[in-house]
Amino acid sequence: MKTVELFEPAMCCATGVCGPSVNPELLMITGAFEAMSKVDGVQATRYNLSNNPDTFSQRADILAAMADDTETNLPITVVDGEIVKQGTYPTLEELGHYTGLVFVPADENKGCCGGSGCC
Template sequence: MTILTVYDPAMCCSTGICGTDVDQRLVDLAADLDWLKAQGVRVQRFGLSREPAEFVANDTIRQIMKDSEGDDLPVFMVDGALKAKARYPGRAELASWTGLLVATPAVEGYVGDVAKTSSCCSPAKAASASPTGCCGGGAKAEPAKEKAGSCC
């Protein structure tokens, strides 16, 4: 089982989504972590103000804390390997770290950041698209660009 461990900076509560001025990144992260749990990923989340011993017990975290004086929190690790620090990753990035795919319903033919080969905007078709093809534009072919609700 994949284990995602999050080391949060000191916050007023376990998720940081309390009070009147809530950071939307923390709301999104809480939803994304719940989604990962539902997909079978084991999620551990430690807060500096509530579980300081967890920060001291991990050599990587202890070194990050020493080097940055805590400014590089949050830290994200998967199965003990450092994946990100000083930022909150989105669902697609979390999913890729844990071997999951994220469906992107707004763009037909895409699963996560990878196009299906049958899509007109797949890497193979985009590269070989004619200037008037679905992924090209005008007399000069341009790289495929996502548009909400359509292929290109």
């Protein structure tokens, strides 16, 4: 099974729709992780520093990566136990590379996966 974990900075919600403005990057990540969670053979989990501090503190690799500067080193993407990206969210292309999945942005082809409902 392919495991993708995302360790995110402290925030009030993971969706990107809270606060004064919508964060399109968080919307994309939320959609991608929701889609990955529905695929057999992929386990996709997000951890928020404010909601899951114990998960952060139990991971020596994450604590070491955050030691220099939490603000610039988060988010951290971990694939199969190995840190693969720090400081920015993974792109759809990168998530596809990590998992072998193909992501189609929702605004292309009139919806996710061309409107087939597979996402």
